[in-house]
Amino acid sequence: MFAALDSIWHVGLPFAQTDGFWLPGAATTDPAMDRVFYLILVICSLLFLLVVGLMTFFLVRYRRLPGRKAEKTATQNILLEATWTVIPVVIVGVIFYQGFVAYMRMQTAPPGCYDLRVSARQWAWQFIYPNGHIDDNLHVPAGEPVRLTMTSEDVIHGLWIPALRVKMDVVPGRYTSVWFRADKPGAYDLLCTEYCGDEHSSMLATVEVQTREDYDAWLKDAANYLKTLPPAEAGKLLYKRRGCAQCHSTDGTAGTGPSFLGIFGKSQKMADGRSVIIDDNYIRESILEPQAKIVAGYQPVMSTYKGLVSDDDITALIEFIKSLSKKSPLRAPTHSVDRGEGQGVGK
Amino acid sequence: MDMMVSSPTPPKSYLVDPPGLRSWLLTRDHKRIGLMFLAVISASLALGATFALLIRTELTFPGPTIVSTGHIYNRLFTLHGTIMIFLFIIPSMPASLGNFVLPLMLGAKDVAFPRLNLASLYLYVGGLIFFLLVLVLGGVDTGWTFYAPYSTSTAAPVVLAVVGVFILGFSSIFTGINFLVTIHTMRPPGMGWFRMPLFLWALYGTAIIQVLATPILAITLLLLAVERTVGIGIFDPALGGDPILFQHFFWFYSHPAVYIMILPAMGIVTEVICVFSRKHIFGYKFIAYSSLAIALIGFLVWGHHMFVSGQSPLVGMIFSALTFAVAIPSAIKVFNWLATMYKGSIGLAPPMCFSLMFIALFGIGGLTGLFLGSLVTNVHVHDTAFVVAHFHYTMAGGALMGFLAGLYYWWPKMTGRMYNLAQGQISAVLIFVGFNFTYFPQFIVGSRGMPRRYFDYTRLLDTHPEFTFYQILSTAGGFLFVGGLVMVAFVLLRSLFVGRKAPANPWGAATLEWQCSSPPPHENPPAPANVGDCYVFDDFCFDESAQGYVKVP
């Protein structure tokens, strides 16, 4: 019985191997999803042709002509009813079984997965690597099973990598996970499929599938940029990588959040009527506790970066924002950031 | 509405008897209420279709096309979805056509609770006003699904929209209660359950869902409003709530709701296919029971919207299996319809055109549902344009086509005027071609990497340069499709002015509503003492002088 079911599996195979017939090219050599997809596609097309074919045939053959009347035929036939009940039941049974088996394979991560963490927020992905590096793109070693453990900082997002056929919602307040094995080195799209607000459609990242050596080399390098770049440059990278760019411009146009252009040292009006001078401490607070002071005219939609930025990161970000003010700041920072304060997590 | 009644026979039509605007606004006549519902839901359809065209135009080219930001685009698709679902499809067939036809089909004086029926109309208008308010205040941007915690955190006037849906829910419940009670208690002697026209079985199944499922939506949305206004943590994890719970609650209503939309359409198609094939329905009991089966199994499949929400694989498996189970009754209906056409004498008047379009389009919608019911393929196509295409094939290709079939079918009865049949057929062709151009490309882009609710697909073009081509096709189709709808409106409204007077029975149908004059008099004529089989057409002959069918004893 099951052997028979399994041979049906192969119906979709020829399609699954023609890259890009209907589905996009896969980054894996075992596209279990594709076979089921094409199997259903074949079944669907046949059933559709059957129904519409019969309908068209009847329409032409029995069209209303002067002088011809409808013939009396049986109005009920249990055998016929049973036939067109049982056959669809068998067909959907097969589809269900195939879909379920492939799904369980997709759900059950093999032991020894390479683990990465994912943190999603409006509207950026952050991929957290074992050595603590956080990147806005997903780099994975080719040919190894990789598991992503994901959570969201604000609303629900959905992680989809079409080339790997995986998708999973990323939910605040809980962890979800997916695993995959990408065999073919290259760059692939990663996008958000759960609607999450204004910039939902710009919440994209790239999956870089690299050979193990390339991957290791990249990871070692990437983690070092804070030490190798001048702080303002590093801050600029962070500004892009941590998704600040989604809400804050550097050219003066207001987005979801205020622009960073020339704000350092200026006085900013808050929603409660107070005014605050934008200095190092205010920026630090804005990053770690964005809800503490809300800028007038904006929604409190920025969620905290606590745990996702180190003190060094914050310093770099501050330097970057400073560098966007042409004139030198009106006031020097009143006191330096104390590592012992316990607010920032850092490592 | 100051038309006709040049008929020599005394009883005046319900359109003018009693006269005056006041008598319309306070009417308890189901025929008038049905007609007024038809007017307001058509206005909603026009509004929803306008938003649809704005969405389509925006997506034609990558990057901002007519609106500048996702902020605006997200409002467009939310309003399109909420208006089409809550203000158009759900009330479309039951409240307008069903309301008009149901008591006539039973030979009953009215529905069981005429005042409740009127209240349902006013609640609908109330809900509509809330939506217009939302529109004026800048619209909402949650999608019609209102997923928390986005819906509890966005600045848009979600509470207003939610209250609007809440009110519309009660309108729907009232209609459902009315239909249930009317069908149970007001069938004429001699019309047992299995003598009822199958449209009534469909309405009966629909009413069960309306009455049982809608309260769940109402309470869910109320909880959402409470969370937003008072800050009690129910769905938002930041307040200790559970966002997945919202999805369970929401789909527990919203999946059955798709059967509120599709069952009446299936009922209409059943009637139309028999009448226009001049054949007795094949497999009456199977069609009747399949309506009930759909209504009941439909309650058990909501989790198929949540396969990638983080729900456990075991639960996913159960929902997948049940989802496939609900496909069977629909398949049974289709095969019975085909068997009914076999050896018939098939005429292609507009109602039949739309019914056949229903079979083809709903066929594609249903069959692509297999991709979504199957777990592994669902993961890939969930939340993509593939899903958008799928549910438009079922909702627009199914429910809307059924509605149009019914509208063309009962229009002569409702208004007393015949429309131009050839023009009606042209509108069908426009809609069919336009429809497929609009939605078929979305199956392709969806499975290749285009998510739904996506303002800007520029960044997908590196890997998928072909997307723009499909989007252009889709937009062109969209305009053709809406052009076809405009033509329907034109054909029907034109008939009011230049159409010839409708005979009592233009199509030769045997159900009771066709045995009284067109339009019917204020007092519904009682059912004949001996209600026969409503699918036997032998006694109806076309009469040249009346330009309609008459019964020959």
Ligand SMILES: [Cu+2]
């Ligand atoms: Cu998103």
Ligand SMILES: [Cu+2]
């Ligand atoms: Cu569903």
